[in-house]
Amino acid sequence: MKQTILITGGAGFIGSHVVRLFVNKYSEYHIINLDALTYAGNLENLTDLDQSPNYTFIKADIRDAETIDAIFEKYPITGVCHLAAESHVDRSIAEPMAFITTNIIGTVNLLNAARKAWTGNFEGKRFYHISTDEVYGSLGSEGFFVETTSYDPRSPYSASKASSDHLVRAYNHTYGLPVVITNCSNNYGQNQFPEKLIPLAINNIKHMKPIPVYGKGENIRDWLYVIDHARAIDLVFHEGKVGETYNIGGFNEWTNISLIHVLCEIMDRKMNRAPGTSASLITYVKDRAGHDLRYAIDATKIQKELGWEPSLQFAEGLEKTVDWYLANEEWMDRITTGKYQAYYDQQYHKR
Numbered sequence: 574m575k576q577t578i579l580i581t582g583g584a585g586f587i588g589s590h591v592v593r594l595f596v597n598k599y600s601e602y603h604i605i606n607l608d609a610l611t612y613a614g615n616l617e618n619l620t621d622l623d624q625s626p627n628y629t630f631i632k633a634d635i636r637d638a639e640t641i642d643a644i645f646e647k648y649p650i651t652g653v654c655h656l657a658a659e660s661h662v663d664r665s666i667a668e669p670m671a672f673i674t675t676n677i678i679g680t681v682n683l684l685n686a687a688r689k690a691w692t693g694n695f696e697g698k699r700f701y702h703i704s705t706d707e708v709y710g711s712l713g714s715e716g717f718f719v720e721t722t723s724y725d726p727r728s729p730y731s732a733s734k735a736s737s738d739h740l741v742r743a744y745n746h747t748y749g750l751p752v753v754i755t756n757c758s759n760n761y762g763q764n765q766f767p768e769k770l771i772p773l774a775i776n777n778i779k780h781m782k783p784i785p786v787y788g789k790g791e792n793i794r795d796w797l798y799v800i801d802h803a804r805a806i807d808l809v810f811h812e813g814k815v816g817e818t819y820n821i822g823g824f825n826e827w828t829n830i831s832l833i834h835v836l837c838e839i840m841d842r843k844m845n846r847a848p849g850t851s852a853s854l855i856t857y858v859k860d861r862a863g864h865d866l867r868y869a870i871d872a873t874k875i876q877k878e879l880g881w882e883p884s885l886q887f888a889e890g891l892e893k894t895v896d897w898y899l900a901n902e903e904w905m906d907r908i909t910t911g912k913y914q915a916y917y918d919q920q921y922h923k924r
């Protein structure tokens with residue numbers, strides 16, 4: 574079936590992989606990538622699609638309701654994959670308001686526009702909201718987040734995502750909007766902005782700069798390769814049941830410090846440095862305020878009901894990720910000048 578799919582946040586890390594997958598896999602679809610190009614949005618992530626006939630980029634802000642309505646009037650949108658968001662916990666601690674306006678109001682603007690455009694005809698329509706496992710709060714040393722785990726968000730970022738999840742479900746219950754939600758664990762891979770742990774560490778190790786590890790490095794995250802997340806998004810968009818939530822995760826838990834040690838070994842090898850050189854850069858710094866101890870997803874539902882599972886082992890995924898960053902120095906250099914440096918100084922030197 575011919576579809577017109579609006580992907581928001583498609584110039585960002587995960588969104589760019591989703592846009593590429595959809596544009597290349599579904600030549601019969603028209604894929605519209607809507608992105609405000611904030612500091613995290615980068616069209617360089619998608620230069621390979623410049624000539625694709627089924628791809629359109631629109632620079633727009635989801636906080637601007639009129640513009641969003643106009644886009645729904647102009648294009649016969651049949652589906653939405655909503656990824657646009659402010660996504661970094663540390664920034665949400667420093668400046669929460671952008672998280673409230675983009676993640677909450679922006680999501681409601683999209684829900685309203687879809688509802689208006691689709692009124693009376695939800696047949697074949699779908700509003701897919703991409704969310705995070707952080708809405709569930711923090712785990713102790715045991716247990717996993719399942720789809721029915723109560724929400725307990727603890728940072729401005731996770732609270733704003735939790736709020737948007739509730740609104741998406743409310744539009745399903747109240748107006749019958751055909752929604753589906755996924756909550757995913759930490760992603761890693763190429764094109765991730767170097768404010769997040771893995772690309773920040775790779776970049777610092779490359780330049781022989783300290784690797785900042787918050788607290789004791791004992792916090793645990795469940796890591797998933799970004800292309801496996803994009804595959805899951807494709808599956809849920811096409812086969813997920815309306816009104817359902819699916820958790821997505823890597824079955825792959827690491828303490829931050831053990832992950833950094835693996836990364837250091839890979840970097841020593843790739844950069845032809847003596848073993849231990851990169852690890853000597855590990856520097857324990859002041860902990861993140863309200864730092865969640867552990868996230869871990871039970872992805873049994875999506876595995877059993879939709880047949881999804883991660884395709885890559887972590888060791889292989891990390892190697893591929895390091896190779897990409899080392900082969901794409903210019904991508905990294907261009908985004909780590911200017912504003913990034915100001916952010917970095919604020920976050921790591923003036924704490």
Ligand code: NAD
Pocket residue numbers: 581582583584585586587588607608609610611612613614615633634635636655656657658659660661675679703704705706734756757758759760761766
């Ligand atoms: P990102 O920060 O790399 O990209 C976000 C994109 O959204 C950028 O291109 C940015 O320009 C755009 N954007 C921001 N504000 C906007 C606005 N007001 N209007 C239009 N566009 C705007 O984020 P990401 O890591 O790719 O995450 C994408 C989505 O996946 C987010 O909703 C995030 O909550 C969710 N998620 C991320 C992870 C992760 O580990 N990165 C895990 C689970 C879920």
Ligand code: TYD
Pocket residue numbers: 662663759768769770771773785786787788790792793794829861
């Ligand atoms: P991050 O990549 O910011 O993702 P999230 O906070 O969404 O899980 O951080 C991953 C983990 O790494 C988290 O426990 C915080 C920690 N961390 C550091 O120790 N040092 C850093 O410089 C950063 C950015 C994160």
